[in-house]
Amino acid sequence: MNSIHKILDTGIQKLKKGNISSSVLDAEIILSNILNIQKEDLILEKKIYVSNDEAERFYHLINRRLKKEPIAYVLNKKEFWNDNFFVNKNTLIPRPETELMVEKIINYSKDKILRILDIGTGSGCIIISLLKELKKSKGVGLDINSRALSVAKINLIKSKLSNRLRLVNRSIDDYNDTKFDIIVSNPPYIERNQIKNLMEDIKYYEPKSALDGGNDGLDVIKKVIYKSRTILKNKGLLAIEIGKGQDKKVSQILRNNKFREKFLIKDYQSNIRCILSILNF
Numbered sequence: 001m002n003s004i005h006k007i008l009d010t011g012i013q014k015l016k017k018g019n020i021s022s023s024v025l026d027a028e029i030i031l032s033n034i035l036n037i038q039k040e041d042l043i044l045e046k047k048i049y050v051s052n053d054e055a056e057r058f059y060h061l062i063n064r065r066l067k068k069e070p071i072a073y074v075l076n077k078k079e080f081w082n083d084n085f086f087v088n089k090n091t092l093i094p095r096p097e098t099e100l101m102v103e104k105i106i107n108y109s110k111d112k113i114l115r116i117l118d119i120g121t122g123s124g125c126i127i128i129s130l131l132k133e134l135k136k137s138k139g140v141g142l143d144i145n146s147r148a149l150s151v152a153k154i155n156l157i158k159s160k161l162s163n164r165l166r167l168v169n170r171s172i173d174d175y176n177d178t179k180f181d182i183i184v185s186n187p188p189y190i191e192r193n194q195i196k197n198l199m200e201d202i203k204y205y206e207p208k209s210a211l212d213g214g215n216d217g218l219d220v221i222k223k224v225i226y227k228s229r230t231i232l233k234n235k236g237l238l239a240i241e242i243g244k245g246q247d248k249k250v251s252q253i254l255r256n257n258k259f260r261e262k263f264l265i266k267d268y269q270s271n272i273r274c275i276l277s278i279l280n281f
């Protein structure tokens with residue numbers, strides 16, 4: 001048996017030596033997850049000993065974090081909207097700016113009966129969060145990557161939405177189901193030659209298919225817009241997340257394809273990161 005404080009401190013020191021800047025927070029999150037208690041309770045916890053088995057698991061996960069593996073992959077979970085989503089290296093880790101897009105769509109859609117398509121669903125975080133709030137609506141989660149879709153399936157089963165959500169393993173190029181009221185997408189939008197400059201946590205661990213937006217970062221964004229023009233209902237809503245500095249180009253492509261801008265969403269650094277527009281033939 002080991003003292004909780006000694007174990008925690010050893011984990012923190014290991015991460016500090018490995019130049020992990022969030023060493024205290026990460027060690028606390030890992031240990032509280034293993035002990036199945038709140039992080040805040042670590043200090044107050046009356047059970048002051050950790051079993052050898054728990055200590056071994058703790059050091060194993062600390063060693064993974066030392067190699068810069070994101071904490072969400074180490075723990076196989078990420079909080080998004082009101083839930084914890086299962087994640088692994090086959091899916092992007094859901095981001096806070098995507099929650100802003102989800103919030104806007106929910107407010108716009110309250111009480112309506114809608115058919116929603118999520119292009120590049122990954123973990124399924126967007127479509128599952130939307131359908132949990134929009135209880136009369138149905139949806140499709142589409143992804144080109146079958147391994148990402150296996151992750152979405154785990155989250156779908158957890159969410160108990162199988163009667164309202166269908167997952168489809170296909171590229172948006174080959175998808176022709178029509179008459180959606182809303183299409184939402186957080187596509188890959190990083191310029192290919194910029195991937196090498198991303199933080200190690202991202203470039204070595206998150207799937208390239210979730211990051212790589214081609215030479216100008218706009219390859220999949222364009223595919224989403226072109227396809228939405230034909231499969232979205234007239235006056236339907238298209239919500240796309242974009243990269244920093246892409247707003248002007250994407251707005252132009254939207255205008256050229258009969259979309260009228262409805263809302264712009266800025267991230268916490270005031271960059272325009274989501275464009276919501278209406279198809280207007």
Ligand SMILES: C[S@@+](CC[C@H](N)C(=O)[O-])C[C@H]1O[C@@H](n2cnc3c(N)ncnc32)[C@H](O)[C@@H]1O
Nearest residue numbers: 092094120121122143144145171172186209210
């Ligand atoms: C940035 S991730 C977004 C994941 C998730 N929706 C989220 O917001 O966390 C982009 C996803 O798009 C998928 N993808 C890339 N190209 C695609 C295509 N042509 N058709 C469908 N999905 C695609 C990737 O496999 C990846 O899962």
